[in-house]
Amino acid sequence: MNGTISLGTGRRKAEQRHRRYYERYLWTGGLLVFLFGWNAAELGLSARLFIEGLPHFLALVAEMFPPNWQVLTGGRVWWGILETLSMAFMGTFLGAAVSFVLGILAAGNAAPSRAVREAVRTLMAAERAVPTLVIILLLVVVVGLGPFAGMLAIAIGSVGMLGKLFAEAIENADPKPLESLESAGATGMQVIRYGVLPQVMPSFIANTLYRFDINLRAALFLGVVGGGGVGFDLHMAMSLFRYADALAITAVVLVMILLAEKLSDYLRRKIIGQEVLQ
Numbered sequence: 001m002n003g004t005i006s007l008g009t010g011r012r013k014a015e016q017r018h019r020r021y022y023e024r025y026l027w028t029g030g031l032l033v034f035l036f037g038w039n040a041a042e043l044g045l046s047a048r049l050f051i052e053g054l055p056h057f058l059a060l061v062a063e064m065f066p067p068n069w070q071v072l073t074g075g076r077v078w079w080g081i082l083e084t085l086s087m088a089f090m091g092t093f094l095g096a097a098v099s100f101v102l103g104i105l106a107a108g109n110a111a112p113s114r115a116v117r118e119a120v121r122t123l124m125a126a127e128r129a130v131p132t133l134v135i136i137l138l139l140v141v142v143v144g145l146g147p148f149a150g151m152l153a154i155a156i157g158s159v160g161m162l163g164k165l166f167a168e169a170i171e172n173a174d175p176k177p178l179e180s181l182e183s184a185g186a187t188g189m190q191v192i193r194y195g196v197l198p199q200v201m202p203s204f205i206a207n208t209l210y211r212f213d214i215n216l217r218a219a220l221f222l223g224v225v226g227g228g229g230v231g232f233d234l235h236m237a238m239s240l241f242r243y244a245d246a247l248a249i250t251a252v253v254l255v256m257i258l259l260a261e262k263l264s265d266y267l268r269r270k271i272i273g274q275e276v277l278q
Helices: 002-043 047-064 076-106 114-129 132-143 147-171 175-183 188-227 230-239 243-277
Strands: none
Touching: 047 243, 076 114, 076 147, 076 188, 076 230, 076 243, 114 147, 132 147, 132 188, 147 188, 175 188, 188 230, 188 243, 230 243
16 A cells, blocks of 8 residues: 555656656747747848848859959058958957956955955956957047057957956966965965966966967958958958959958968967976
8 A cells, every 4th residue: 555655656746847847848948939039030030031132142252253363462461461460469469468467366366355356357347248349449539540459459358358267277276386385485476476377377378379369350350440451451342342352352361360270279289288298
């Protein structure tokens, strides 16, 4: 009798668990379907419009061929590529330098006080919330159009994310060397210099190289909105209906990005390898 009651109780509990399981996923699935439908209606998704627009796209592609390689002989495009690389490099370097300091101030095991740590974390979170497009529009008012505004926008846009990554790397450092230095009477700066930095420097460099990849693409976009560089040349070629010129510039830009990415990946592998060997 007791066995029968236990079996019935277990069956009811299993049925209740299955019911709760299906109800939970039913509500979740229904919510996702509703959100998808609402967003599709709000964005005006239409397969018909896409299919009707394909001939225009194909006509545009046809006008791009053959690419006009002569646009590369004047030197203007190569100067634009140099500007784009300079914007990405300097913006990443300055952003990483500021992020390095902010990362120390935002780390729980390195900040001078809790108030400083929370203030710096709030500042970096606020920076991450501001799109790079808004930053460069504000900087254009301050310094005018050109690569200087683009470089500053990249530097400011790098601070929030790199600072967060740097702070997390510092907080995950092995505490034993830090405790040994503190017990030996080392100052706070000495603990950071000899205890923290040797552990986290490979991570700093690897994250900075990864951010350079992102910033190089951002530099192209910023050129369209007044940041200078080869992005401006590409924008002007498309605006003036010089599609063959635009294709030649795009090909060079793709090669530039691929080479920069390969170099960055190679350096990151070397750095991570050194970290493992240590």
